[in-house]
Amino acid sequence: MLTKVHTGLDPVPGIWWRPAHKSEKVWVAIAFAWCMVLFAMMPLWHFRGGQNPAGVRTRVDPRAFHERTMEFAAQYKVGEDRGTPIVQPPPGADVYLTALTYSWYPILQLVAGKEYMLHISSRDMNHGFSLYPMNINFQIIPGYDYALRVTPTEAGDFRIVCNEFCGIGHHAMVGRMIVVDSTGAEVADNASARVLGGASR
Amino acid sequence: MSAVATSPVRICDVTGRRIHRSAEQLVKANAVVAVVALLVGIIAALLLVLTRWQAVHLLPPTWYYRLLGVHGMNMLIFFIIFFEMAVLWFAATVLLNARPAAPRLGWVNFGVMLLGSLMVEWAQWSGRADVLYTSYPPLKAHPVFYLGVILFAVGALLVTCQFFATLVIARRERTYEGSLPLVVYGAMTAAIIAVITLVHGAMTYIPTFLWSIGLIAMPDPQVYRMLWWALGHSAQQINVAAMVAIWYMLGALTVGAVVLNEKVSRSAFVLYILFISMASAHHLLVDPGFGPAWKIVNTSYFMYMAVLASMVHGFTVPAGMELGMRLRGYTDGLFGWLRRAPWGDPGFSSLVLSVVVFGFVGGITGVTLGTEQINIIAHNTMRIPGHFHSTVVSGTALAFMGATYYLLPLVFRRRVAFWKLARIQPYLFSGGMLLLVLGMTFAGSFGVPRRHWDISFSQAPFDVPFNPAVDIFLAVMGIGGIIAFLGGLSFILIAVKSVFFGEPLPEITRGVEMHGVPRGLTHPPVHAPDADERNAALHDPARGIAGATPGTLVLVAVFLLAFVVYYFANWKLLSFLWKIG
Ligand code: HEM
Ligand SMILES: [Cu+2]
């Protein structure tokens, strides 16, 4: 059942479709089983896990999305930081966040433990939504509304870093997100990310 | 070519093969341009790494982003693909004793590819294409950039066709008996995938080009991303197939590695073609344009058969080396064959380092990061460049370097220059790369973004105080990058010196150490005359599962364990996040 000893540089005479040795068969079987685990984990996590990139995805006109965001910001504005409104929507609400070169609009203030429908889209370029220091990352593309159900688990002062190259000012594109606990206090569990002064609410 | 070299064919004194000079010239030209592209890319790499190392922060922002594009194009496209063209010419002609199909056309295609690359270089260096190598619209570059890529791709596609034509010629002229050697079969796999890839390339770049000259509206950014990655990811599958083919080749040349079972190895190559993930979903896992079903199916095709194929090669390559060594008498213990392998032969050390880093680091991180949900904690962070510098760089690029140490004496007929340096070069490059990869990967785990000029955020409205550990990881990346740069530069020096100013190689005398000639050529690893009987004895069913290659079984068991631990550790990390979905 063995072919003659030869290397990968030699042409192979005769028929090479021959049974493999047991050790190879065992390895292929184990590797195959592992590949099935790799596959199965993904659907499984949709049912049992808490973090999925599914969301509700729709097409949207970038300008209309931006306008919707500004309406939303005007409706629930509770303060301002460096010219950007701080917006506190009621729990369960649809929440809007627009990426536009080179800023994130507005500053969202959410309550820990409550679920929101977070709509993110871009007014212009591809952008990357990267929630610091949670390290939650999503691709933001103009013309697409990415709506994700989010439940912040802890209070704190978070940042939104843009992690998709969007132009020469890309590295200055940082936004802010605040999560307060149910009493309304912002718990500095995430103390290192606290803005040093400046915030007026 | 010297004056006496009038015959179109010469006989190689090591392998006894008939080598057609016209093919040899094409191999040389493509390899030389590849090395030049590597030089450009590596200079950019040093400047990039010294910018991302936040404590040094060398370049101004414009030049950081510009050189990021230059590095991506020169390394991933020009260096890798020109070298692959050399590999295709080499595999189809030298390995099959065949004459090349239409060598003149080969030169035209080479010229078209070169012209395309120069157009891209011009656009990038002059600041007309600050769009990085992915050029996602709405970012827009000068039309010359897109046109250059199109020309390059057309040239490469035609060379691929010539490769197939050469295979046909070889078969028709009966230059070999039986089936294609496995190495050529692997190269053929790469060529088939290349055709698929380059078709996607046309679908990506022709519309973008037309848009850039104002003829059509902007392509949809999400559709572009999908098509671009159908090109970009399939291209990586070409690299993997070419690299594995070279693994088999270097194994044969350095230690006399045997092919355990043709059926298993060839089927694994076919799996690469069938499960190439044309939709390349794992780059789009957290994109808004696609639903979970599409993402899961196109990432895995229900069973990750391309991963299976790599795991199969990950077994058969070291097992073939182990068996080859055992058949040559290195039979002591589990790992005697490894201990007594020619570690000072740069072809061998490149091979082993390429297999180990590609498998243990590149493969494991790749599958893990390419999992739909885990991608949430990896997308566009430094974990991503951390991953692919352990695949296409530590795997493919290093395998190509190892192959070069054999091509220099065999095809260029030169001694390898700076021989002492050559013997440590693979360790230098691979070691530096490993540090770079570790630094990037860990920094990325803290959320440090890729493609980002300033993570001190000095110009941003809000501060982002990264964990101080990040500074340490970026320093590790920086130091590793410098070492890898030195390793890469050494390779370039060795290659250029050998090719252009090298000492012509007289006949290779077997059994005598020669300065600048790898051991696999002076002491070819021939098998004992009774190799077939020894082989049958090693495969005796009484030896059980461990069979002929017990050492390799231990190695792959360790590999699988590392894989499982890393994979589930990432699920665990993911579960700590906010609820999202
Ligand atoms: C000495 C060797 C090398 C060093 C030190 C190095 C270093 C780097 C650094 C620092 C980055 C930028 C990461 C970022 O800021 O996002 C990068 C990006 C990249 N490198 Fe390398 N690299 C090396 C070799 C290579 C090789 C040989 C290849 C391909 C075969 C390669 C392919 C890439 C690609 C595709 C990118 C991504 C560019 C982008 O994000 O647009 N590198 N490399
Ligand atoms: Cu950006």
Ligand SMILES: [Cu+2]
């Ligand atoms: Cu990919």
